[in-house]
Amino acid sequence: MILVLGGLWIGQNINLLPVGASVNAPIYDELFRVLFSIGTILFVGIVGLVVFSLVRFRRKPGQIGDGIALEGNLPLEIFWTAVPAIVVLFVGLFSYDIYERMGGMVPLAHGGHGDSQATEERVWGGIGTAGAMQAGSEMAVLPLPVEVTAMQFAFLFHYPEGDIISGELHVPSGRPISLKMEAKDVIHAFWVPEFRLKQDIIPGQPTLLNFTPTRPGRYPVVCAELCGPYHGGMRSTVVVESADDYDAWFQANRKLPVSEA
Amino acid sequence: MTLTLPQQSKPPSLQPTGWLRYLSFSVDHKVIGLQYLVCGFAFYLIGGALAGAIRTELTSPVADFMPRDVYNQVLTLHGTIMIFLWIVPVVNGAFGNYLIPFYVGARDMAFPRLNAVAFWLIPPAGLLLITSYFITGAAQSGWTAYPPLSLTTPASGQIIWILSVLLLGGSSIFGGINFIATILKMRRPGLKLMQLPMYCWAMLGTSILVVLSTPVLAGTLILLSFDIVAHTGFFNPGMGGNVVVYQHLFWFYSHPAVYIMVLPAFGLVSEILPIHCRKPLFGYTTMVYSIMAIVVLGLVVWAHHMFTSGTPPWMRLFFTIATAFIAVPTGIKFFNWIATLWGGKISLNSAILFSCGFIVNFVLGGITGVALAQVPFDVHVHDTYFVVAHFHYIVYGGSVFVIFASVYHWFPKVTGRMLDENLGRFHFLLTFIGFNLCFAPQHWLGLNGMPRRVAEYDPQFAFVNQISSVGALLMAISTLPFLWNVFASARSGEIAGDNPWRALTPEWLTTSPPPVENWAGEPPLVTHPYGYGIPADQIDLKDASGSDLWSNGR
Amino acid sequence: MTSLSPQDQAVEIQEHHEESHPDHRMFGLATFLVADAMTFAGFFAAYLTFKAVNPLLPGAVYELELPLPTLNTILLLVSSATFHRAGVNLRRSDMQRCRRWLLLTAILGLAFLVSQMVEYFTLPFGLTDNLYASTFYALTGFHGLHVTLGALMILIVWWQCRTPEGRVTADNHFPLEAAELYWHFVDGIWVVLFVILYLI
Ligand code: HEA
Ligand code: HEA
Ligand code: CUA
Ligand SMILES: [Cu+2]
Numbered sequence A: 001m002i003l004v005l006g007g008l009w010i011g012q013n014i015n016l017l018p019v020g021a022s023v024n025a026p027i028y029d030e031l032f033r034v035l036f037s038i039g040t041i042l043f044v045g046i047v048g049l050v051v052f053s054l055v056r057f058r059r060k061p062g063q064i065g066d067g068i069a070l071e072g073n074l075p076l077e078i079f080w081t082a083v084p085a086i087v088v089l090f091v092g093l094f095s096y097d098i099y100e101r102m103g104g105m106v107p108l109a110h111g112g113h114g115d116s117q118a119t120e121e122r123v124w125g126g127i128g129t130a131g132a133m134q135a136g137s138e139m140a141v142l143p144l145p146v147e148v149t150a151m152q153f154a155f156l157f158h159y160p161e162g163d164i165i166s167g168e169l170h171v172p173s174g175r176p177i178s179l180k181m182e183a184k185d186v187i188h189a190f191w192v193p194e195f196r197l198k199q200d201i202i203p204g205q206p207t208l209l210n211f212t213p214t215r216p217g218r219y220p221v222v223c224a225e226l227c228g229p230y231h232g233g234m235r236s237t238v239v240v241e242s243a244d245d246y247d248a249w250f251q252a253n254r255k256l257p258v259s260e261a
Numbered sequence B: 001m002t003l004t005l006p007q008q009s010k011p012p013s014l015q016p017t018g019w020l021r022y023l024s025f026s027v028d029h030k031v032i033g034l035q036y037l038v039c040g041f042a043f044y045l046i047g048g049a050l051a052g053a054i055r056t057e058l059t060s061p062v063a064d065f066m067p068r069d070v071y072n073q074v075l076t077l078h079g080t081i082m083i084f085l086w087i088v089p090v091v092n093g094a095f096g097n098y099l100i101p102f103y104v105g106a107r108d109m110a111f112p113r114l115n116a117v118a119f120w121l122i123p124p125a126g127l128l129l130i131t132s133y134f135i136t137g138a139a140q141s142g143w144t145a146y147p148p149l150s151l152t153t154p155a156s157g158q159i160i161w162i163l164s165v166l167l168l169g170g171s172s173i174f175g176g177i178n179f180i181a182t183i184l185k186m187r188r189p190g191l192k193l194m195q196l197p198m199y200c201w202a203m204l205g206t207s208i209l210v211v212l213s214t215p216v217l218a219g220t221l222i223l224l225s226f227d228i229v230a231h232t233g234f235f236n237p238g239m240g241g242n243v244v245v246y247q248h249l250f251w252f253y254s255h256p257a258v259y260i261m262v263l264p265a266f267g268l269v270s271e272i273l274p275i276h277c278r279k280p281l282f283g284y285t286t287m288v289y290s291i292m293a294i295v296v297l298g299l300v301v302w303a304h305h306m307f308t309s310g311t312p313p314w315m316r317l318f319f320t321i322a323t324a325f326i327a328v329p330t331g332i333k334f335f336n337w338i339a340t341l342w343g344g345k346i347s348l349n350s351a352i353l354f355s356c357g358f359i360v361n362f363v364l365g366g367i368t369g370v371a372l373a374q375v376p377f378d379v380h381v382h383d384t385y386f387v388v389a390h391f392h393y394i395v396y397g398g399s400v401f402v403i404f405a406s407v408y409h410w411f412p413k414v415t416g417r418m419l420d421e422n423l424g425r426f427h428f429l430l431t432f433i434g435f436n437l438c439f440a441p442q443h444w445l446g447l448n449g450m451p452r453r454v455a456e457y458d459p460q461f462a463f464v465n466q467i468s469s470v471g472a473l474l475m476a477i478s479t480l481p482f483l484w485n486v487f488a489s490a491r492s493g494e495i496a497g498d499n500p501w502r503a504l505t506p507e508w509l510t511t512s513p514p515p516v517e518n519w520a521g522e523p524p525l526v527t528h529p530y531g532y533g534i535p536a537d538q539i540d541l542k543d544a545s546g547s548d549l550w551s552n553g554r
Numbered sequence C: 001m002t003s004l005s006p007q008d009q010a011v012e013i014q015e016h017h018e019e020s021h022p023d024h025r026m027f028g029l030a031t032f033l034v035a036d037a038m039t040f041a042g043f044f045a046a047y048l049t050f051k052a053v054n055p056l057l058p059g060a061v062y063e064l065e066l067p068l069p070t071l072n073t074i075l076l077l078v079s080s081a082t083f084h085r086a087g088v089n090l091r092r093s094d095m096q097r098c099r100r101w102l103l104l105t106a107i108l109g110l111a112f113l114v115s116q117m118v119e120y121f122t123l124p125f126g127l128t129d130n131l132y133a134s135t136f137y138a139l140t141g142f143h144g145l146h147v148t149l150g151a152l153m154i155l156i157v158w159w160q161c162r163t164p165e166g167r168v169t170a171d172n173h174f175p176l177e178a179a180e181l182y183w184h185f186v187d188g189i190w191v192v193l194f195v196i197l198y199l200i
Helices: A002-013 A024-056 A074-102 A132-138 A229-233 A243-253 B019-023 B029-057 B068-104 B112-120 B122-135 B155-185 B198-229 B243-277 B284-298 B313-325 B327-341 B350-372 B375-381 B385-415 B421-447 B459-492 B546-553 C006-010 C025-053 C067-091 C095-122 C131-160 C174-199
Strands: A144-151 A154-159 A164-166 A169-172 A177-183 A188-192 A197-201 A207-211 A217-223 A235-241
Touching (some): A074 B327, A154 A169, A177 A188, A197 A207, A235 A243, B029 B068, B029 B385, B122 B155, B243 B327, B243 B350, B243 B385, B284 B327, B350 B385, B375 B421, B385 B459, C025 C131, C067 C174, C095 C174, C131 C174
Parallel strands (some): A144 A177, A169 A235
Antiparallel strands (some): A144 A154
């Protein structure tokens, strides 16, 4: 009991993660807390059993006898098969639910730029924002499309709406963003730890990543796939700003008049 | 029964007999086993020195210790050497060759010559790999060699890497065939499958994985080398190829490979624990079934390494569930070991300490593994130090700890002398502390944004990286008492006698060190390899009933 | 009875001892062939995935001529049958016939290789033309390598059983039977390859 409560407490109260700055960060953290609690309970429980046995059943000086000839116990064995099975099943279902809420199960066959592109291009995978895709088509907030090009060793962000090319990703807080990513040379990955999101950028296979930033600030964009000597230096910044600041930035840098949708 | 070799034994061959036989094309399974062990350990020192270089580089956030491309070569070599030249050959080749013929009651492996060939593929492959660093520069695309990076980095190093991994894969396949044949076909008459020591089952499962998955890696690497040499376009997107297919094929081998690295270790622990706890191995039958379950499941979980590689959602879902379910059979084994400890008369010697260290470390690594299996979790930590921490907890905290435990356990068998226990416990303490100091902080690094395979990183992580490097230093130092212990004890250790542990498994029922054909007389028939313990009717079962076992833990 | 220590109960030394253990080489070979089959399985999987997800550039050839590969299939299937006859005759100790069938098998195998070469030279695409071409050559080439090896093995076995003192005799079946198993395996792979590569 103490173990369970203690594990739950540790899981809920010790935070090992950086600040969350996107819609799915809190969802992710929910999963993390559950996993951390379960993990702590299991780990401490098992270590406790091992240490206890080592101390309690150690051979005292002078003892030469054997232990007890105990080789099986059916109910016990069923018990310790069933418990992990249930735990694993629960964790699986739970993380499926989390994944769904993060938008991972949104079918990607017709990507976020469906309206602008007549030819149906195959998109290979990624994550949609929770409901952003559906919301985008039903409600007024269209996701902001950005095209990401990764190459050795830099990211380039292209805003089709204003034909802006930038080395930093500027996004308005609260609006869904839809990244369409393609690599020029080798595999890279787009990772923003504060968004809890990562997606490989694969040459020849465009991928998609949707998210909604929530917390203004500057966060690192990290390349997370070994791509050559300067892989470690392949970083950029995502600047999350209020809608007004973003507009100002957008107007200052745009090259094309925006056709209002 | 006399102590002379039986008349029918092989006529004296031309093989050298002194220590020279360890450098020869010997067909004696014990010699080959030791060849594997020593050769593997040499590569471990090299791989460890490379790890030292990695950790030195990472004490500062800028790339100052070595150039960036050299860093990539070093980490590629480190990963490749540790996996293909240390863990796989040692937990399979070394202990498998030494022990399996004893366990099945045979005088040698089924195909002794093939066995020697399998071993002798390893040193040239390893030397090839290492010299490539000095001559042309080693491969620098990681041990995973993902294209297109592996197609665009210098070709010579990559080709040598492929060649050497192909040789090692071939060695592993030959070994696997040999083990399967030996276990299934060479059992002494009267010995049933379900009477075999657990290590045999572990090796049977492992060898099945080797035979089914290694060839796929070989085929994949052949295609990769075509892409490099002949400019085909299998994995070259510029020519219409598909880079993700490589990842599928690679992990179809390399996920099972992790069980190839750990199942034999499970087997070894199952041998060590009962002897030093003076208790039967708990749950023999379920152990056997869970090994087979791990084999089957292990073949269908590979895409959990590719959750961010643009795999379709249904695939991620399937691989999440399949992966997480491996925790069930693995858990069965862990609980069985704990039950084996429970109520024993445990000698707290180095072998037991390392085995229990293994249990503790592996459980942590396994739990982070199950977390990694959850797609949404993995999306954040994939390719970060969290993954590095996960697998070092398993490969080092698991397999390497077991290798040490096994050395302490079987050293008297091999040399006839005991290792020094105090030095051994000291070695354990240093290793355990150093190891946890080195790898536990890496979980935090990964969660907070440090990607793996980088020579330079965000300065905010400098302090934690330095802690980790100190841990690595401790680990390096901990090798010294071990080496000293082994060399000193081999020459002047306490004489062990034939069976210092009072063990029942057949390798102990002969002289230590054993004669060339294992037993002077007939091979013994051991039908209860774990028949230790006071029979149940002679003791008070009250304090050993199942219920207080778990009411205590939860 | 209870005075027996557990050690004594567990260990009993049996008298019977079999010295020369039976021959497990066929078993080893079969295991090896499983491994070999997995290599092919990897290639097939790669081919099928490429085909399913990587659209070919316009102009890449997809339709293959069928007559030659069909002939090849027949050649191999017949050669399996002839090899079987050779084996049957060996077991009947009819070395004369055995050798004749072996030779026939080898000729069929070589004919397969020749016809495969003819196909290679008449194909409108080369190894590096496109993904499809590369996979096609990789698969058939790897199989062709197996056939070459198999044909060599047959010729060697044929050589070995030419005299009564040769290695392959009515008492030593192993080389011939190993080659036979291998040959059937190579045939089986071809059939799968034929279906996957040419028919679908
Ligand atoms: C010996 C090696 C070994 C072993 C045995 C394992 C075992 C496991 N591994 Fe690990 N893994 C690696 C070596 C290994 N791994 C390596 C080298 C990599 C990185 C490769 C690279 O990219 O370079 C990796 C990467 C890796 C990833 C990919 C991470 C990423 O790159 O994003 C994942 C994801 O699912 C994973 C999962 C697992 C799981 C679920 C297990 C399970 O088998 C663990 C099961 C065990 C337990 C769970 C503990 C005991 C069980 C209990 C006590 C029961 C109760 C428990 C529960 C109910 C949870 N591993
Ligand atoms: C399989 C087994 C295995 C083992 C045992 C180890 C052991 C160690 N590993 Fe390694 N590691 C891998 C497998 C393994 N590793 C793999 C597969 C990768 C991924 C590679 C990739 O990304 O492609 C990796 C990557 C990896 C990284 C990440 C690199 C990066 O991503 O940038 C780091 C960083 O800390 C690391 C550290 C260590 C350390 C400190 C040890 C220590 O435990 C080592 C301790 C041992 C010693 C220190 C030896 C002591 C002896 C001496 C020092 C004597 C001197 C030697 C001579 C004179 C010859 N390893
Ligand atoms: Cu781009 Cu790493
Ligand atoms: Cu895996």
